[in-house]
Amino acid sequence: MSATIIDGKAVAADLRSRLAGEVESIAGTGLTPGLAVVLVGEDAASQVYVRNKAKQTREIGMASFEHRLSADTPETDLLALVARLNADDAVDGILVQLPLPDHIDAQKVIAAIDPDKDVDGFHPVNAGRLATGLPGLVPCTPLGCVMLAKSAQADLSGMEAVVVGRSNIVGKPVAQLLLAENCTVTIAHSRSRDLPAICRRADLLVAAVGRPEMVRGDWIRPGAIVIDVGINRVPNPDAGGGKTRLVGDVAFAEARAVAGAITPVPGGVGPMTIACLLQNTLTAARQRRG
């Protein structure tokens, strides 16, 4: 038996077209949601994401503002830009691309963003809202993970969910969302005793560790839903010439033979992250402007 492949690209395209419709319907009221993306430095992969975000933002009818700062930008300059974006009425969402250069305190920058414009959902106020069940902005990748899981099985209630990874960006918030979906949630990590055995308990397994192909086929419960958050660039000797390929945190071919449904990399969680960012921008625009 081979797992159903959960098509993140298609689910994301679906969400974007729904968002485009909503953006169009509120355009009549004179409101154009706006997303500001700030990139510090020249990291090649980051540039690609920023370009994709800007393109997709415009495609669904929202305004996109890009701010590219050099890698040696002082922290005070970045904080000043955030303050300007906080005060700018055309800006509904602010995303400061992570990671930031070492001389900048990322927590300080995140804390400086107006929580109601924090479309990444990384501000402590939004983390607190999520943990206590208050309405707020929810991190994009976790939101995408839950949507993809629900595209495989609409009702997650009562499921045994195991999240591997405890980051503030993915592991912790995805666990909160799954708890809100009435899953029984375990957060495991690199120090967990007998990680394979913990994973084998999962009806729903979310892998967000950032280690290429760490989760093996025999870690997976037959029929489980597997959501692979990892995006790891690894050497691809087959292609020769120093080429690379993308792999997830799950050994896909092995896992596919055991799971009931699985997200691929690329084409799984990644595209959903961007679509959810656009959704958050629309949410922020609605909430902020009534």
Ligand SMILES: Nc1nc(=O)c2c([nH]1)NC[C@@H]1CN(c3ccc(C(=O)N[C@@H](CCC(=O)O)C(=O)O)cc3)C=[N+]21
């Ligand atoms: N403040 C902040 N928020 C972020 O959400 C954020 C960030 N910083 N820093 C960088 C990471 C990375 N990230 C990705 C989004 C989409 C894909 C994506 O769509 N990936 C494609 C493949 C793209 C490729 O070929 O490289 C896919 O998985 O199919 C990947 C990575 C958002 N991030």
